[in-house]
Amino acid sequence: MNLELSEEQAAVQQLAEEFVEREITPHVIEWDRAENVDKSIVKKLGALGFLGLTVDEEYGGSGGDHLAYCLVTEELGRGDSSVRGIVSVSLGLVTKTIASWGSEEQKRAWLPRLTSGDVIGCFGLTEPGTGSDAGNLVTKAVRDGDDYVIDGTKMFITNGTWADVVLLFARTNDTPGHRGVSAFLVPTDTPGLTRRTIHGKLGLRGQATAELVLEGVRVPAAALLGPEGKGFSIAMSALAKGRMSVAAGCVGIAQAALDAAVKYAGEREQFGRSIAHYQLVQELISDISVDVDAARLLTWRVADLIDRGRDFATAASKAKLFASEAAVRAANNALQVFGGYGYIDEYPVGKLLRDARVMTLYEGTSQIQKLIIGRAETGISAF
Numbered sequence: 174m175n176l177e178l179s180e181e182q183a184a185v186q187q188l189a190e191e192f193v194e195r196e197i198t199p200h201v202i203e204w205d206r207a208e209n210v211d212k213s214i215v216k217k218l219g220a221l222g223f224l225g226l227t228v229d230e231e232y233g234g235s236g237g238d239h240l241a242y243c244l245v246t247e248e249l250g251r252g253d254s255s256v257r258g259i260v261s262v263s264l265g266l267v268t269k270t271i272a273s274w275g276s277e278e279q280k281r282a283w284l285p286r287l288t289s290g291d292v293i294g295c296f297g298l299t300e301p302g303t304g305s306d307a308g309n310l311v312t313k314a315v316r317d318g319d320d321y322v323i324d325g326t327k328m329f330i331t332n333g334t335w336a337d338v339v340l341l342f343a344r345t346n347d348t349p350g351h352r353g354v355s356a357f358l359v360p361t362d363t364p365g366l367t368r369r370t371i372h373g374k375l376g377l378r379g380q381a382t383a384e385l386v387l388e389g390v391r392v393p394a395a396a397l398l399g400p401e402g403k404g405f406s407i408a409m410s411a412l413a414k415g416r417m418s419v420a421a422g423c424v425g426i427a428q429a430a431l432d433a434a435v436k437y438a439g440e441r442e443q444f445g446r447s448i449a450h451y452q453l454v455q456e457l458i459s460d461i462s463v464d465v466d467a468a469r470l471l472t473w474r475v476a477d478l479i480d481r482g483r484d485f486a487t488a489a490s491k492a493k494l495f496a497s498e499a500a501v502r503a504a505n506n507a508l509q510v511f512g513g514y515g516y517i518d519e520y521p522v523g524k525l526l527r528d529a530r531v532m533t534l535y536e537g538t539s540q541i542q543k544l545i546i547g548r549a550e551t552g553i554s555a556f
């Protein structure tokens with residue numbers, strides 16, 4: 174694997190870096206305190222092609238490979254994980270899944286609008302009673318003539334109140350476990366679908382996380398994505414690639430923690446010298462630096478495997494597991510470098526730690542990643 178970026182990759186990285194400095198960094202504290210990212214960011218992300226990365230130009234995508242996608246995600250994660258999550262979910266989990274599994278009609282109906290940022294998507298898998306055990310979800314879609322009628326509740330849905338379409342997973346027959354699950358594309362203005370913003374999150378405060386309640390939501394059979402009964406495979410294939418994007422966002426958090434810690438250590442003086450002179454402070458910075466490099470290399474390996482058409486699911490779990498735990502460690506170490514100032518939200522590192530904390534929980538907890546990796550190594554499933 175060549176670790177040198179191509180001209181195109183370096184250009185897209187620079188574009189993302191400049192976008193973050195111009196459109197995100199000046200607003201980060203304000204959005205976090207207000208629990209609300211300015212929604213106009215979505216159109217700006219679309220205009221630069223960041224919501225269409227890896228998607229065919231024929232459907233409005235901006236093409237590019239998965240390393241370019243990682244580079245953009247990392248930069249957005251360095252700026253604000255709440256914005257990074259918009260892309261990881263709308264592009265990573267919804268748009269790319271429609272591109273892989275959608276009919277020609279579904280691709281033409283949704284992809285150009287999703288990639289331009291005219292509309293935004295959310296991914297509805299988790300329910301109040303089923304998180305890690307998503308295959309046992311209870312939301313039901315019952316066939317009624319040419320339609321399906323859907324009833325159930327979805328929990329913790331990123332972009333939930335902003336989204337125009339939800340990629341929704343529901344049970345279409347009574348076969349227990351994941352075999353009875355199907356995937357649907359449900360416009361969020363369909364009668365019977367209501368949304369409630371979830372407030373009080375530890376981190377990702379600017380992000381629109383919601384509970385979705387579906388009561389007698391009627392959709393045409395054409396809303397089914399992929400074959401009936403294949404929904405769980407569709408969800409798992411989306412999440413496997415999604416884990417690369419979460420990992421890249423975590424690299425961004427760790428890099429932001431490193432940059433902030435190095436800068437502050439050089440400026441802050443105690444005992445007559447900058448604290449960067451003290452070896453115990455250098456140890457904190459050195460630990461962050463190693464975490465950044467290791468997490469980035471594991472993440473880039475996933476991009477390389479996907480682009481070469483190789484198996485990547487276990488590598489994606491390893492990258493997500495390591496990078497998410499590394500982001501928490503890195504932000505925590507950076508906060509230590511900042512001393513008491515790190516605990517105040519005028520400085521960036523407290524938010525990095527709060528935002529990092531969810532990364533070991535969503536898109537499969539660290540425990541679930543370990544079970545996936547353990548199964549790949551032993552051939553024995555613990556699920």
Ligand SMILES: Cc1cc2nc3c(=O)[nH]c(=O)nc-3n(C[C@H](O)[C@H](O)[C@H](O)COP(=O)(O)OP(=O)(O)OC[C@H]3O[C@@H](n4cnc5c(N)ncnc54)[C@H](O)[C@@H]3O)c2cc1C
Nearest residue numbers: 296297298299303304305329330331534535536537538540
């Ligand atoms: C901010 C945020 C955004 C989210 N966005 C989305 C979204 O857009 N779409 C979506 O569908 N979901 C989303 N989620 C849900 C997220 O994916 C789930 O929270 C996650 O999968 C864990 O499920 P749970 O919270 O029900 O925890 P549980 O599954 O109840 O787990 C609780 C604990 O038990 C452990 N555990 C569970 N099973 C096992 C096992 N077999 N072996 C060992 N340990 C186990 C877990 O690791 C964890 O430590 C989001 C969550 C948050 C917090």
